[in-house]
Amino acid sequence: MPLVPTTINKIMWSIPNILCLIGSRHEDEWNGMTQSWVTQVAMEPVLVAVSIDATAVTNRLIKDGGSFSVNIWDRSNTRPFVKFSKPATKDGETLNGLPVREGVTGVPVFRDAIAYLECTVWETVACGTHDLFIGEVVDADIVNADVLGDVARMEDTRMKYGGVRRGGH
Numbered sequence: 505m506p507l508v509p510t511t512i513n514k515i516m517w518s519i520p521n522i523l524c525l526i527g528s529r530h531e532d533e534w535n536g537m538t539q540s541w542v543t544q545v546a547m548e549p550v551l552v553a554v555s556i557d558a559t560a561v562t563n564r565l566i567k568d569g570g571s572f573s574v575n576i577w578d579r580s581n582t583r584p585f586v587k588f589s590k591p592a593t594k595d596g597e598t599l600n601g602l603p604v605r606e607g608v609t610g611v612p613v614f615r616d617a618i619a620y621l622e623c624t625v626w627e628t629v630a631c632g633t634h635d636l637f638i639g640e641v642v643d644a645d646i647v648n649a650d651v652l653g654d655v656a657r658m659e660d661t662r663m664k665y666g667g668v669r670r671g672g673h
């Protein structure tokens with residue numbers, strides 16, 4: 505079968521994905537970014553992989569800073585994902601107006617996340633348009649157990665990510 509872009513898109517978009525915010529930092533530069541490609545890839549150590557566009561600010565900050573946070577979000581509040589699909593504005597202890605704190609690895613952790621993981625980069629795999637950062641989980645907490653079963657997912661928004669390359673991302 506010839507590869508048909510719309511077919512690839514439909515198949516890729518049919519795979520369920522979380523929506524979360526990735527926190528990254530190098531020195532005084534902090535960022536948060538909307539992310540859907542997140543998955544666990546090992547149990548011992550507990551490794552989590554995030555694949556990040558090679559041109560993203562977050563990509564540079566993770567390479568230079570060596571760590572990242574995965575901030576799990578309540579599905580009833582998907583508005584932040586729109587704002588965090590471009591580089592975030594830091595103002596005091598906030599990113600795009602959302603409160604953050606410095607995690608144990610130095611990266612921003614969103615105070616409004618329902619749970620978070622902090623990871624140090626264990627391995628980086630170049631994947632064409634993206635780099636796959638495999639992170640070892642070094643800190644984690646559940647902030648709001650009541651809604652942990654209701655984490656934000658791609659299907660909660662009208663946004664899409666993935667499939668074949670197109671203008672925009």
Ligand SMILES: Cc1cc2nc3c(=O)[nH]c(=O)nc-3n(C[C@H](O)[C@H](O)[C@H](O)COP(=O)(O)O)c2cc1C
Pocket residue numbers: 523535536537538539540541542555556557559560561562563585588589590591592634663664665673
């Ligand atoms: C719904 C949605 C999901 C996204 N998922 C990813 C992803 O998994 N990986 C990625 O590299 N970019 C993803 N993006 C794109 C980034 O959020 C966007 O390119 C951002 O501008 C890059 O962030 P930065 O330059 O501020 O670091 C997604 C965007 C949207 C709207």
